[in-house]
Amino acid sequence: MDLLSLRYFQAVARHQHISRAAEELRVAQPSVSRTIIRLESELGVPLFDRQGRRIRLNEHGAAFLLRVERALADLDDARREMADAAGAGPGRVAVAAETLLQLAGVLAAFRAHRPGVRVHLSQAPVGSMRRHLSSAEVDFALASQPLAGPGLRSVELVREEVHLAVPPAHPLAGRDSVTVAELAGEDFVSTSAGHWQRALLDRLFAREGLTPRVVCEGDEAAATPELIAAGLGIGLMPAVARRTLGERSPVTWLRLDAEDCHRTLTLVWRENAYLSPAALDFRRLAMEQLMPGES
Numbered sequence: 001m002d003l004l005s006l007r008y009f010q011a012v013a014r015h016q017h018i019s020r021a022a023e024e025l026r027v028a029q030p031s032v033s034r035t036i037i038r039l040e041s042e043l044g045v046p047l048f049d050r051q052g053r054r055i056r057l058n059e060h061g062a063a064f065l066l067r068v069e070r071a072l073a074d075l076d077d078a079r080r081e082m083a084d085a086a087g088a089g090p091g092r093v094a095v096a097a098e099t100l101l102q103l104a105g106v107l108a109a110f111r112a113h114r115p116g117v118r119v120h121l122s123q124a125p126v127g128s129m130r131r132h133l134s135s136a137e138v139d140f141a142l143a144s145q146p147l148a149g150p151g152l153r154s155v156e157l158v159r160e161e162v163h164l165a166v167p168p169a170h171p172l173a174g175r176d177s178v179t180v181a182e183l184a185g186e187d188f189v190s191t192s193a194g195h196w197q198r199a200l201l202d203r204l205f206a207r208e209g210l211t212p213r214v215v216c217e218g219d220e221a222a223a224t225p226e227l228i229a230a231g232l233g234i235g236l237m238p239a240v241a242r243r244t245l246g247e248r249s250p251v252t253w254l255r256l257d258a259e260d261c262h263r264t265l266t267l268v269w270r271e272n273a274y275l276s277p278a279a280l281d282f283r284r285l286a287m288e289q290l291m292p293g294e295s
Contacts (some may be wrong), residue, residue, distance in 0.1 A: 001042055003037065003072075004035070005035050005038070006068050006071070007025070008021070008025065008036065009036060009068060010041075010065070010068055010072060010135065011024050011025050011032075012036055012048070012055070012129070013061060013065045014172045014176065016055060016057060017055070017287050018032055018033055018055065032113075036048070043060075043064070045060045046058060046061075047060055047061035047064055047150060048061055049091055066134075067135045069131075069135045070134070072135065072136070073136035073270065073273070076219065077273055077274035078245075080274055081210075081276075084277065086278050087275050091117055091118070091194060091272045091276050091277075092119070092120060092278070093110075093118075093119050093139055093276070094119075094120040094121075094122075094138040095119070095120070095121050095122075095138055095139065095141070095143070095282070096122050096123075096128070096129050096133075096137075096141045096142070097122075097123060097124070097125040097142035098123070098129075098142065098143060098144045098195065098196060098220070099123075099144055099196075099265075100121065100123055100141075101240065101244070102240060102265065103121065103142065105131040106282075106290065107121070110282050110289075111279060117278045118236045120138075122138070125194040126143050126147055126194065126196070127194055128137070129141040129143055129147055129268070130147065130152075131150070133268065133269070134270070136270070136273070138158045139273075139276075140267055140269050140279070140282065140283065141268040141269075142157075142265060142266070142268075143145065143162060143265070143266050143278065143284075144196035144263050144265055144266075145183050145196045146190065147266060148268075151270060151272075152268055152271060153268070154267060154268040154293075155251075155266065155267050155291075156264055156266050157286060157287065157290040157291055158249060158265040158290050158291070158292075159262055159264045159265075160238055160239040160240060160262060160263055160265075161239050161255075161261065161262050162200060162236050162238050162256070162262055162263055163236070163237055163242060163254065163255060163256065163260050164236060164237075164253070164254045164255070164256045165224070165225060165228050165235050165240065165251040166234045166252050166255055167228055167230075167231050168229070168250075168251070168252050170252065172234070173252040175254055177254055177256070178254050178255075178256060178257065178259075179256075179258070180204050180207070180210070180256065180258050181208050181210070183212075183234070184208075184210050186213065186221045186233065186234050186236055187213055187215040187232070187233035187234070188213060188234060189215070189216045189217075189227045189228050189232050189233040189234070190212070190217050190224075190235055190236070191217060191218065192218060192219055193217075195219070196247045196263060197224075197235070197237075198214075200236060200263070201214075203235055204256070204258050204261065207258075209260075215233050216233060218234050224237060225245060227252060228250075229250035229254070231255050236256070237251075246265065266291065267283065267286055267287075270287065
C-alpha cells in the first residue's frame with residue numbers, strides 16, 4: 001500500500017466514478033482501475049460495490065476512507081509545517097464558505113496584513129464542508145448551518161436575525177411582523193436544498209406542521225431580492241442583506257414572529273490540525289472583524 005494508491009482511492013471515493021477521478025488526477029482511467037483493484041486485493045475486502053460500470057463506496061470503503069483522509073490530512077499538515085519551518089514562501093490559506101459576502105472585510109484586512117499569502121476561497125454547501133476539512137483541502141469552513149462533530153473545533157462569529165422580504169405591493173407589506181402559520185398559502189423564492197436559507201425555511205414550517213410552497217429555487221442567493229420584487233414570491237433574507245441594500249432595497253421587510261429565526265456564521269477547523277502562521281492570522285482577523293465587541 002503506497003501513498004499514490006491512497007490518493008487514487010480518495011479521488012474515486014469522492015467522485016464515486018472512475019473516469020471523473022482519473023480526470024481530477026490527470027491520469028489514464030485504466031491506471032486508476034488497476035490501482036483500486038490492487039488495493040482491494042491487498043486489503044482483502046472490496047471497497048466499492050459495482051453494478052456494470054457504476055461503482056459506489058460500500059461500508060468497508062467508507063470505514064477505510066475515514067482513516068485514509070485522516071492519514072493524508074496529517075501528511076499534508078506535516079508537509080505544510082516543514083515548508084513553513086524552511087521559510088518556503090509566504091504560504092496559502094484555503095477557506096470554504098457557504099456565503100462569500102461577509103468575508104470581504106476579513107479578506108481585505110488579511111491581504112493588508114499578509115500581502116504575499118495566496119488565498120483560495122471556494123463556495124460550498126455545508127454538506128461538502130466536512131469532507132473539505134477532513135481531507136485538509138481547506139484550513140477553515142465558514143458555515144451558516146450547524147457543522148460540528150468529532151475532530152472539529154469552531155467559534156461563533158455572527159448571529160443575525162433573518163427577515164421576511166415581500167414585494168412592495170404585497171398585502172403583507174404594511175405589516176410589521178407575521179407568523180409562519182400566516183404564510184402557509186404563500187409562494188416562496190428560496191435557495192436549493194442544502195443551503196441555509198432553505199434549511200431554515202423548511203425547519204420553521206415543519207415546526208408548525210407545514211411545508212413551504214417553493215416556486216423558485218436556485219444557488220444564486222443574490223438574485224433573491226429582485227425575484228421577490230418582481231412578484232414571483234416572498235422569501236427569507238438575512239439582516240446583512242437588508243443593511244447592504246439600504247435605501248436601494250426593492251423589497252419590503254417584515255419581522256418573522258418565530259423562535260430561532262436567525263442565521264449563525266461559524267468558523268470551523270480541524271482539531272489538532274496544523275495551522276500555519278498565516279492561517280492563525282486569518283482566524284484572528286475573522287474574529288476581530290466579525291465578532292461583536294471584537295476590535
